[in-house]
Amino acid sequence: MNCGSSSVKLAVVDPVTGERSLSCLGERLGSPEAVAHLTTAAGRRTVPLAAGSHREALEQLLAEVLAADLPPLTGVGHRVVQGGSRFRASVRVDDAVLAEVLELAALAPLHNPANAAGIEAARAVLGDLPHVAVFDTAFHQTMPERAYRYAVPTRWYEEFGVRRYGMHGTSHRFVSGRAAELLASQGRDPATLRLVVAHLGNGCSATAVLGGRSVDTTMGLTPLEGLVMGTRSGDVDPAVLDLVSSRTGEDVHELVRQLNSASGLQALSGLTNDVRELSAAAESGHAGAALALDVFTYRAAKHVAGLTVALGGLDALVLTGGIGENAAGVRSGLLTRLRHLGLEEDAAANADHGRGGDPAGRITVAGDGPLALVVPTDEELLIARDTVELVAS
Ligand code: ADP
Secondary structure, three states, X not given: OEEXXXXXXXXXXXXXXOOEEEEEEEEOOOOOOOEEEEEEOOEEEEEEOOOOXXXXXXXXXXXXXXXXXXXXXXXXXXXXXXXXXXXXOOEEOOHHHHHHHHHHHHOOOOOHHHHHHHHHHHHHHOOOOOEEEEEOOHHHHHOOHHHHOOOOOHHHHHHHOOOOOOOOHHHHHHHHHHHHHHHHOOOOOHHHOEEEEEEEOOOEEEEEEEOOEEEXXXXXXXXXXXXXXXXXXXXXXXXXXXXXXXXXXXXHHHHHHHHHHOOHHHHHHOOOOOHHHHHHHHHOOOHHHHHXXXXXXXXXXXXXXXXXXXXXXXXXXXXXXXXXXXXXXXXHHHHHHOHHHOOOEOHHHHHOOOOOOOOOOEOEOOOOOOEEEEOOOOHXXXXXXXXXXXXHO
16 A cells, blocks of 8 residues: 555555556545546446545545455555654554654655555554555665765754655665566576666666665655656755745745656656657657756766766666656667666667566676666565565564
8 A cells, every 4th residue: 555645556466476456546535536446357447435534535445445356365565655764674563653654754744644644544444454564765774874874964964864765665675686586597696786776757766786785875865866757856956945045935845845846857848747758759859858858868877877886886777667667768868878887788679678588678788798677666566575474474
């Protein structure tokens, strides 16, 4: 279960096969237009949810889910965005854990309260099942201090928790684990494997993974830092806020909102945050779309190369997320900019999204140098696996 402030994504997942017996998207929760879309083997149906609070809508949605023909449920895994320095792995939810998730809302005011609301509603409806919290930040708790500290006044770190936490940890953990498995079958030792995983979706981040552990990542205190994203700026000079505020009179809170929701590919292109549309527009000569993709690719390549410092080299670049898995043009641009690291695109394999020949999803030519792979992510499956593992123990 992945509960946001006005939407929720939920799936019933077989932790062994990854098969979904149900998936559900709830939208506009807490408004009169609240609605749930449910997909099962029986087909897809849309159910309006009675007007009421966010919590009431969630409980009604869960009741709709339970009314479907489902296999017996083992537990409920909840995605939680911010686990701070406290949570290094997934945990069984009890009242103390729930209270800590809410306390950590100080670091993630947009996300943790919604995640906690989802946990509360699910515990109310599914109180007889064990609940597990899976944190987006947990995988990055292995970063060394040199990677997670900002060079800012120490009081900010000690009293306010201002440091780099990193996000998308569930995806980076799943994809790096899968890549290590695939490469092990080609003779590479997982214990020493040096991977950069680039998760390129609406949100984008890249992580350096050494022997299965995250050693650096591009997102920071919040998901705003690092790569250019759909509507997020990624890295900017913080002094920008001072300048714009002095000109427009808008406060920092409002400007950070604009860096999250009105920036990125959307702002640069003046068109859309959708890479499919941007690629088509760039091809037909839209200058803004071409610029947006160029900045996106350049920034991603620069960060990938930067992360090799944390690894002391590179064995494989692993691409995932909606863009990483499907946008051959973006991947090609990225590999072209990283040729000096020894990455040499295999154009046919890339056009095929790595699905054609090599079982590891390779999109670079065979040789002694590093590889690039396309490995589809599956955060829901990892959440399901963690849940079952914790329930069993
Ligand atoms: P989220 O981060 O919300 O989970 P996704 O991982 O689904 O998002 O990624 C969404 C991005 O992937 C969008 O920019 C979308 O345009 C891009 N994308 C999805 N399919 C394709 C495709 N076939 N070709 C190019 N881009 C694609």
